Amino acid sequence: xxxxxxxxxxxxxxxxxxxxxxxxxxxxxxxxxxxxxxxxxxxxxxxxxxxxxxxxxxxxxxxxxxxxxxxxxxxxxxxxxxxxxxxxxxxxxxxxxxxxxxxxxxxxxxxxxxxxxxxxxxxxxxxxxxxxxxxxxxxxxxxxxxxxxxxxxxxxxxxxxxxxxxxxxxxxxxxxxxxxxxxxxxxxxxxxxxxxxxxxxxxxxxxxxxxxxxxxxxxxxxxxxxxxxxxxxxxxxxxxxxxxxxxxxx
Amino acid sequence: xxxxxxxxxxxxxxxxxxxxxxxxxxxxxxxxxxxxxxxxxxxxxxxxxxxxxxxxxxxxxxxxxxxxxxxxxxxxxxxxxxxxxxxxxxxxxxxxxxxxxxxxxxxxxxxxxxxxxxxxxxxxxxxxxxxxxxxxxxxxxxxxxxxxxxxxxxxxxxxxxxxxxxxxxxxxxxxxxxxxxxxxxxxxxxxxxxxxxxxxxxxxxxxxxxxxxxxxxxxxxxxxxxxxxxxxxxxxxxxxxxxxxxxxxx
Numbered sequence: 001x002x003x004x005x006x007x008x009x010x011x012x013x014x015x016x017x018x019x020x021x022x023x024x025x026x027x028x029x030x031x032x033x034x035x036x037x038x039x040x041x042x043x044x045x046x047x048x049x050x051x052x053x054x055x056x057x058x059x060x061x062x063x064x065x066x067x068x069x070x071x072x073x074x075x076x077x078x079x080x081x082x083x084x085x086x087x088x089x090x091x092x093x094x095x096x097x098x099x100x101x102x103x104x105x106x107x108x109x110x111x112x113x114x115x116x117x118x119x120x121x122x123x124x125x126x127x128x129x130x131x132x133x134x135x136x137x138x139x140x141x142x143x144x145x146x147x148x149x150x151x152x153x154x155x156x157x158x159x160x161x162x163x164x165x166x167x168x169x170x171x172x173x174x175x176x177x178x179x180x181x182x183x184x185x186x187x188x189x190x191x192x193x194x195x196x197x198x199x200x201x202x203x204x205x206x207x208x209x210x211x212x213x214x215x216x217x218x219x220x221x222x223x224x225x226x227x228x229x230x231x232x233x234x235x236x237x238x239x240x241x242x243x244x245x246x247x248x249x250x
Numbered sequence: 251x252x253x254x255x256x257x258x259x260x261x262x263x264x265x266x267x268x269x270x271x272x273x274x275x276x277x278x279x280x281x282x283x284x285x286x287x288x289x290x291x292x293x294x295x296x297x298x299x300x301x302x303x304x305x306x307x308x309x310x311x312x313x314x315x316x317x318x319x320x321x322x323x324x325x326x327x328x329x330x331x332x333x334x335x336x337x338x339x340x341x342x343x344x345x346x347x348x349x350x351x352x353x354x355x356x357x358x359x360x361x362x363x364x365x366x367x368x369x370x371x372x373x374x375x376x377x378x379x380x381x382x383x384x385x386x387x388x389x390x391x392x393x394x395x396x397x398x399x400x401x402x403x404x405x406x407x408x409x410x411x412x413x414x415x416x417x418x419x420x421x422x423x424x425x426x427x428x429x430x431x432x433x434x435x436x437x438x439x440x441x442x443x444x445x446x447x448x449x450x451x452x453x454x455x456x457x458x459x460x461x462x463x464x465x466x467x468x469x470x471x472x473x474x475x476x477x478x479x480x481x482x483x484x485x486x487x488x489x490x491x492x493x494x495x496x497x498x499x500x
Binding site (some may be wrong): 030034036043059132153157240 | 279280283284286287288289290307308309312364365367369382387389403407408409410412420422423424425426427428429458
């Protein structure tokens, strides 16, 4: 999955030197403060050790997620259980937005980075397999010692206002109460929606055969679409095509 | 202030018997988790000891509030510094909504009470004296030991979406992602807006003389309005009038 590779490269820094010195217990307590107070699901990701901790709540059951531990520990910064419930379009945009947020923060003084967070409205499947609007908030915690990103805290809860018309991806300045950046990705101006769909599958690391299966079309059709994508974007291969589209919005 | 008296009666229980056994340090940590993560102002009120703790953040300065301690300790569950910044109409509705929330929770099994919280959009003056839309969230924590309300956590932050048309007062079920109750108080169907204004001042405990000063009208005019209010509501005195209007919405 190209975008995930990019994110891993940007976010992870599990080298033996340059420890960030923050205490994970403090951040686990923050995650628990959220789950205990507002019943969200909190995913704490540790960039130094490439681990995640999922703090569940009653909301998990509404989303058909049954976590047996509290927290559940995962040997990756990616919480697959949660991610696979997200609508594929929103999952892709979530990745792009996360990478953008990281790059945005790199351009901000380290003292001011904690003023910013991500606010998204995305679709996730509930226990009945129906997509619900989910409020997704994300906070990054940088170390004052080695100045690197150490923790990401992702909060998921079911939005009480289900009237949204489309998914939303914002970077918020929580001190000023202002939108610092709003994503308005419109891939469709570049490629047809079918081409975009195929490009997204490529981005998620699927082969032509797998894409053909997912979309119930022949592998020849997939390859024809791939060829059209390369020609439209004037690139040599699909990975470049994917990066091209990503870069347009980063 | 009649509504505050009502609230004190409902919320406070500072009797030597029946201690709730919850540890305030745990709840101070929750308040700090919020201020540290999302830069809101967190006010933790302790119903057992009639105290409040204000945890400030950079957002405080945007609202022209300069707290010298962290947290500031107050010998009351009411945080006057914050409250006096709220638009008078919203402050009144906030009180009514708070009392309603308390009564609503009393009707809910103690095991399920933590599913509910208050979400409001209210107007508060910023450092320039301009009203901004503020997101106000409130959580109540009941003791599993004596089953009484022990802590209220109020979170204030500047709303990034300032496009709201009117204030809003909701009770949310955060597990299901549903609005459990929405306030649609329309006092104006009962009394004229001037009469309502005067009734609110009465509710806040002002004398006729003080109301006359606030509204820059004569005391005779105030008294004539008071008389009209009593006649319209068919009650004997202003306190009853105030309670009558309150009860209509509780």
